[in-house]
Amino acid sequence: METQAVKPRRVGTKLTRLLSLNVAPAKPAASAQVSREKSRHTGTETPTPTLTQWLLYCRPGFEQDCAQETLRQARQHKPVIAEQSDLINNSGYAVVALNEQALSFRELIFARQLIRLHHSIAALPDRDRLTPILNAITALPGNFGALWLEVPDTNDGKTLSAFVRRFQPLLETALREQGRLLDDIKSARLHIFFPDKASVLIGSSDPYNSSPALMGIARQSIPAEAPSRSTLKLAEAIETFMDKSEQTRLLRSGMTAVDLGAAPGGWTWQMVSRGIRVTAVDNGPMKGVLAKHPLVEHLKQDGFKYAPRKAVDWLICDMVEKPAKVAELISAWFVAGWCKHAIFNLKLPMKQRVAALDAALGGIRTRLDEEGISYKLQAKQLYHDREEITVFLSKTKNR
Numbered sequence: 001m002e003t004q005a006v007k008p009r010r011v012g013t014k015l016t017r018l019l020s021l022n023v024a025p026a027k028p029a030a031s032a033q034v035s036r037e038k039s040r041h042t043g044t045e046t047p048t049p050t051l052t053q054w055l056l057y058c059r060p061g062f063e064q065d066c067a068q069e070t071l072r073q074a075r076q077h078k079p080v081i082a083e084q085s086d087l088i089n090n091s092g093y094a095v096v097a098l099n100e101q102a103l104s105f106r107e108l109i110f111a112r113q114l115i116r117l118h119h120s121i122a123a124l125p126d127r128d129r130l131t132p133i134l135n136a137i138t139a140l141p142g143n144f145g146a147l148w149l150e151v152p153d154t155n156d157g158k159t160l161s162a163f164v165r166r167f168q169p170l171l172e173t174a175l176r177e178q179g180r181l182l183d184d185i186k187s188a189r190l191h192i193f194f195p196d197k198a199s200v201l202i203g204s205s206d207p208y209n210s211s212p213a214l215m216g217i218a219r220q221s222i223p224a225e226a227p228s229r230s231t232l233k234l235a236e237a238i239e240t241f242m243d244k245s246e247q248t249r250l251l252r253s254g255m256t257a258v259d260l261g262a263a264p265g266g267w268t269w270q271m272v273s274r275g276i277r278v279t280a281v282d283n284g285p286m287k288g289v290l291a292k293h294p295l296v297e298h299l300k301q302d303g304f305k306y307a308p309r310k311a312v313d314w315l316i317c318d319m320v321e322k323p324a325k326v327a328e329l330i331s332a333w334f335v336a337g338w339c340k341h342a343i344f345n346l347k348l349p350m351k352q353r354v355a356a357l358d359a360a361l362g363g364i365r366t367r368l369d370e371e372g373i374s375y376k377l378q379a380k381q382l383y384h385d386r387e388e389i390t391v392f393l394s395k396t397k398n399r
């Protein structure tokens, strides 16, 4: 059985404790440095694991969930023995300490961004914030492909935007003069994260294992014709889960889709705008251009009882229901061969959200595995998701 010395999670209100922790210096990618100390008793060398701290951005209010699933992913690699710092409730970020485990951003549901933390400064002087930050960056090895100054996605964070805009060119100019900043999308990004004006967390992200968006937020603009803001969720899901070539391959004009819980039509709109024919199932009315659209057939039926006459390419589903019930429905569609790809929402319960998701997503995996169906499954709490997450499930080549 796994043993580990992680202290019980506490939600703190002060940043001081977090910032007082020692942070491992930057390491060249993929080099697991293990310092060795001689045991006084045996004279043998005992490996002391290097502590690495990770800074993760998340939706405010989901710090516990974000840290919980990150630690769980790390434990699948090896026991976590690092002591954890307090989380700050509603801060929009979490810091997790690990002893050498690797993390996969793609597999994390609640993390908007994954940053290896190198340095933190708890008390920046009012008159000169630049010098201590530059000194900290000077101590880091290597150059950086981009400089991202970021703040938490909170009301307090928004008040820092003007300050960050003023500060960015100062830091950028200094780093360019030092030759530390290259314009290279393949090199590590340097993140300067201000939880407030007086403190800063300095870290870097791997462009191949992180979000490509500033603050981990893939903003979308609402199309004038779309009948609801929910359209942004599906637009973001498409951008997040599929690269450009997958989007071209999997979302083609002439394809077919079923939208369960379609009204007033924001998700349906995303499909018809790509030339996809949609059966929109909802007792509520479809609105705007979708009330009478040549590519839309509106059926006033129960989405849990509806069965398509013919298999479709896509199932999209945004019904407000328990995650377990939606997961069962989605599994049933794949097992029956009624669709090849799906994007659906799982509405989160107030408590035990990670456990509820484990059960729902685990249920889908078990069912599809039992049927010998090969698939790709990815889940994220998107920027446009509130108390919910979005899941992409796609059938791949059969085994």
Ligand SMILES: C[S@@+](CC[C@H](N)C(=O)[O-])C[C@H]1O[C@@H](n2cnc3c(N)ncnc32)[C@H](O)[C@@H]1O
Pocket (backbone or CB within 6 Å): 227, 228, 229, 230, 231, 260, 261, 262, 263, 264, 265, 266, 267, 268, 281, 282, 283, 284, 301, 302, 303, 304, 318, 319, 320
């Ligand atoms: C969040 S809204 C969907 C918004 C939609 N995706 C959009 O972009 O405009 C949820 C919808 O699910 C529908 N709904 C809930 N339970 C349903 C059921 N059992 N069958 C069909 N529709 C259902 C509701 O009527 C509601 O319109």
